[in-house]
Amino acid sequence: MKFVTQRAWLTSMLAVPLLLIACDGSSPNYDDQREDGGEHADRQQPENLNLIDIPAPVRNNLGITFVQVERRRVEQTLRVPGHFEYQPSARRDYRTPVPGRVELEVEQFQKVEAGAVLYRIDSPGWRELQQNLAEAGSEIDQLRAQIETYGPLLEAHQEHEQSLRDVIEVWTTRVEGLEGLREAGGGRIEQLTQARAELSSARADLAQVQEKKAELTAERQQAQVGIRAAESRLNYLLDDAAAVTALGRADLLASTRSDGRALPRWSTIDRIEVRSEVAGVVAMFGLTTGAWADEKTSVVTVVQPDRLRFRASGLQSDLGVLRDGLSARIVSPSPTASGRSISISDDMTGELQLGLEGDPNERTVEMFVIPEQLKDWARPGVSAQLEVVFDESAITELTIPLAAVQRDGLTPVIFRRQPDDPNQVMRMEADLGRDDGRWVELLSGVAEGDEIVLDGGFQLMLSSSGSIQKGGHFHADGTFHEGEH
Incomplete structure (x- = not known):
């Protein structure tokens, strides 16, 4: 029994x-x-x-x-609780560069590669920027066309000026000859008077031509300054367009065919495409498809799951033995549960980095470790324990x-x-x-x-x-x- x-x-x-x-x-x-x-x-x-x-x-x-x-160093090992979290650079929030209506192109938890389209924006602000780009380009073309006309005008004035100088030289010689005859007691006073009048008229014409030439030169210089200003404005607008579209200036100016015409690429972009800068996973959305978003709205958040760190809180009383660079081990949090899925030996190693500040109320100091190689069970928010050996010379x-x-x-x-x-x-x-x-x-x-x-x-x-x-x-x-x- x-x-x-x-x-x-x-x-x-x-x-x-x-x-x-x-x-x-x-x-x-x-x-x-x-x-x-x-x-x-x-x-x-x-x-x-x-x-x-x-x-x-x-x-x-x-x-x-x-x-x-x-073999382990039991007495020389500090153990503190903590949890995994994303590194500050692991999370990227994608906001709208210009206000507009959003069309999402991805789903939550979807894996995306670098360059993948996350969403598109139908934006009146972008079309206004396109209009400004077109006006700046048109202004440059007009000024360049104007400058091209100054060359022939200045050449004509130069020829006119030279002919007037020749006329002045002739009349100057005529006046001098008549004056010589007059002093010798010959010649007629009417001829001398007429010659002097013609000389004065030629000199006046030369002055007018020189004045007009100076005006044309000033206008050409003014047009050149205007071109430089318009080109600067165009470059600033292209920089704005590059920030909005995430395309380089050369890409925006690249020629493309539309309706049988060669046009710059920026003029053919109908909707702004926002692409992922890194490979990662879509974590969350700030709005739904069809919603209106402004520059402050976070539309999509992409995270890099492999960029994790472990944060723990150590006692300030242990600062005497803790220092940056100590070998650290991150171990699973529950070694006593039978049938657990995480092996007790499935741990991670790394170097200890102490935080810059402590907590005066809790009397703790933050400790950080970036694992050299992540295990499958590492997830943001998963708790674990951090083991730090502060004296590696001790007997195991x-x-x-x-x-x-x-x-x-x-x-x-x-x-x-x-x-x-x-x-x-x-x-x-x-x-x-x-x-x-x-x-x-x-x-x-x-x-x-x-x-x-x-x-x-x-x-x-x-x-x-x-x-x-x-x-x-x-x-x-x-x-x-x-x-x-």
Whole structure:
């Protein structure tokens, strides 16, 4: 009766289906299931009665996993809680460069490559900018055409000026000759007077031509200054257009065919396309398709999932041993849950970076680590623990996870896998030393590299509690029997 009660109790604790299995072979023949090497799953117990058989079917039913004994610096390790978050540069908000109606081209959580179109904007402001560009270009063309006319005009004035100079030279010679005759007592006064009048008229005409030439020169210079100003205005407008369209100036000015005409590209753009600057994932939207947005509206947020960092809060009292550049390890937060999906060894490493400020109320200081290689379980907001070894010169100790230690009353118990037979474990009283809340030192009984039961240890402890000297064995369905078969 005692044997039946114990079996029912073990079955409820192990949470596996209990079949009415007898050891006389009348039950379904689970004992004929073989491991590699042809051994029976239910074998004869060896002389050491602390050994327990755990063939593959048993390990699968009980969810047994193992962890290796490894060397760690328990006393020199600080452990603090924290969580993952995006690096400041991992998040990009795309806002509308000009007001307009938005048409979304992506879905939430969609992966996008660099250059992918996120949304399009139908904007009156863009068409106004196009109009200003067209006016600036037209003004430049007009001024250039005007400047081209100044060349022939100035050449004509130059020729006119030269002819007038020739006339003046002729009349000057005529006046001088007549004056000489007059002094000699000859010549007529009317001729001298007329010659002097013609000379004066020629000189007046030359002055007018020179004045007109100066005006034309000034107008040409003025037009050249106007071209430079118009070109500067056009360049500023092109810079505005480049900021709006995310295209370079050369791309905007590139010639394209439209209606049989060669036009600059900026004049053929109907709607503004906003493209992703980096590869990432669409995290959220600020509005829906068809909504009106202004320059302050965040339309799409794209994040880079691989740009994560770990933020933790350390005690200010530990600042004496903490410093930038220390080796740090990010470990999963829940090493005690049986059947967990995150392995205790699936951790991440990096260098410690202390925050610039502390919290005077909480008496903490921020600690940051950028993992050298991200694991699959790293997500923003996922909590974990940060381990920092502040003295790497200290002697290491043999350690195992504290979760691998079971308590049989007041006695700490571990189950070591037999090196010569992976289908057996030995129940051992754990000779424990110091612990840091996650790892505990083993003072004897194990060597580096030994495998210790992690998940499933509690079931093994229950099945062997009070029967250490009797030995026992598991059936393939997870039920345990005391004694030899």
